[in-house]
Amino acid sequence: MQAYLQYRSMRNDVCRQLDDLPDRARASLRDGMFRPEVTDGLDPSSSQTSSSLYSPRQEPVSHGLSSPLPGVELLEKPDDHENHCEVFLVGWDHDEDPMNPRNFTVTTRVMATLIVSALAFVVSAASSIESAVLRQNSAAYNVSEVVASLATGIFLLGFAAGSLVSGPLSEILGRNIVYTGSTSLFMVFIMASGLAPNIGAQLAFRFLAGVFGCPPLTCAGGTVADLWDPLEKTLIFPLYAILSFGGAVLSPVIASYLGQGTLSWRWTNWIVLIMAGLVLGLVVLFQPETYSPLLLKWKAHHLRQLTGDPRYQSKLDLDRTSLLSRIVTACGRQFSLAMYEPIILLLALYMTILYIVLFTFFDGYTHIFSDVHDLSQGLTNITWVAMYVGIMLAGLIVPGMYSSMKNALKEEIPSRDDNGNDNGASSNGQSPPTKSPSFNPENRLWYAMIGAPEIPISLFWMGWTDYKNISVWSPIVGSSLFGFGSICMFISSYMYVIDAYEIYAASALGFMTVTRYCAAGGMTVAGVPFYNNVGVQWTLTILGIISAVMVPVPYIFWKFGKVIRGWSRYAV
Secondary structure, three states: OHHHHHHHHHHHHHHHHHHHOHHHHHHOOOOOOOOOOOEOOOOHHHOOOHHHHOEEEOOOOOOOOOOOOOOEEEEEEEOOOOOEEEEEEEOOOOOOOOOOHHHOOHHHHHHHHHHHHHHHHHHHHHHHHHHHHHHHHHHHHOOOHHHHOHHHHHHHHHHHHHHHHHHHHHHHHOHHHHHHHHHHHHHHHHHHHHHOOOHHHHHHHHHHHHHHHOHHHHOHHHHHHHHOOHHHHHHHHHHHHHHHHHHHHHHHHHOOOOOOOOOOOOHHHHHHHHHHHHHHHHHHHHOOOOOHHHHHHHHHHHHHHHHOOOOEEOHHHHOOOOHHHHHHHHHHHHHHHHHHOHHHHHHHHHHHHHHHHHHHHHHHHHHHHHHHHOOOHHHHHHOHHHHHHHHHHHHHHHHHHHHHHHHHHHHHOOOEOOOOOEOOOOOOOOOOOOOOOOOOHHHHHHHHHHHOOHHHHHHHHHHHOOOOOOOOHHHHHHHHHHHHHHHHHHHHHHHHHHHHHHHHHHHHHHHHHHHHHHHHHHHHHHHHHHHHHHOHHHHHHHHHHHHHHHOHHHHHHHHHHHHHHHHOOOOO
């Protein structure tokens, strides 16, 4: 509904613009108004899309006009007969254009971010909620707990498979339709999983639910980037991360006593279905479309309709790449980035280890708390609250990070004299072109440098104090420390990759998503025999040693990241 209202509002805005500037709007329809005498000589191979074949015209021939409307750029391309075809490339009217998602009101942008965060909470909750009723699930289907744990593992593999497609889809169809369509299908397969008559049917439906549940996790970073500038993201992305991470961590708490009383263990699915339905209603009613290229495509469509001039085009109109080609290109780029980019490879490895530890905990908490300290199944599930407390504690360092980033941005903005001119003007009196100020990507690593040491410390703490003669509160507090370190590493990894790789960030994050969910899905199944055969102490010690080996990674990138990016073909 909100997206439809945006579409109508954009049409009304275009109508007002045409009414205010009737001569300029329809000047393009007159023959001879513009002549292709001067071009900028752009190399067609320098751009990633077919719009690179067009070059902006630098000098208008009559009326002193360089484009028919504000925000519309006059381009040309040679056709098959070596003539020149004119195209009016549609953009935003000005920097403060209210139709640009970056210029939505703060209330609208916060609401849109919270809705996407809520959607991510629901689908991440679905990934782990079955672990809270592992015993009831295995008993109902007459299978071992290892087989029953596949309900979590297969869902994560579905996440990995769906992430290959969801990103390219959102860049063609827009964010809203992907969120709405995928969540609707996600609900269908969650319902089917709750009604499954046997373990095979349940696993099949859980896999499909994972495939269609992944967009809120894989595309939400794009939504945040659509709405907020780099400085604002310093505040907003941690908010999204803390809320979305809560789904996986708090879902066992939600299902603490299901299957032990009047409510069946199948209510894990009905609870997720109810939450998904409520959030889907919010998406349909209140979530605006935030993908700028799609909004500009709508604007170009309205201009073509209202002026009768087919030359109004957006960049998305000019890009004729098929969806299949985009998916193949995205997949190929993901793995080529991993082969040649040590930053992406090491961060992906780090995140994979974190997710392996996190999702083996869903099986391991029974061994850590129930078997050693004789906690009931319900109380064992409630202990997950402690980890989320640690995750929320990371919010305490966000204001300090924001202040640090704000000061860093001020230092990178060119100083200006009293007349507003750059002090570094060239010798001929003209100001040289300046690049928009941006952060040094390594500034994003502060979260990781604070949180990375806490991860192995927490694992050693939990493993070495998990004895019957030691208070149960010791491993509980240790789990809080793990939550704090994990969310800090997650925030830093995502924001560092986004700032360091910019246009290639989607491919880089796609690789990180696929690898960590594939590995976590496999290790979830291995977690039960691992804890059974090796024991709690040795299992956590081994995981702690592996995590300790990775601790120097963010410090190395802090020190040498700029040099490493200098070797890269993809990094800024």
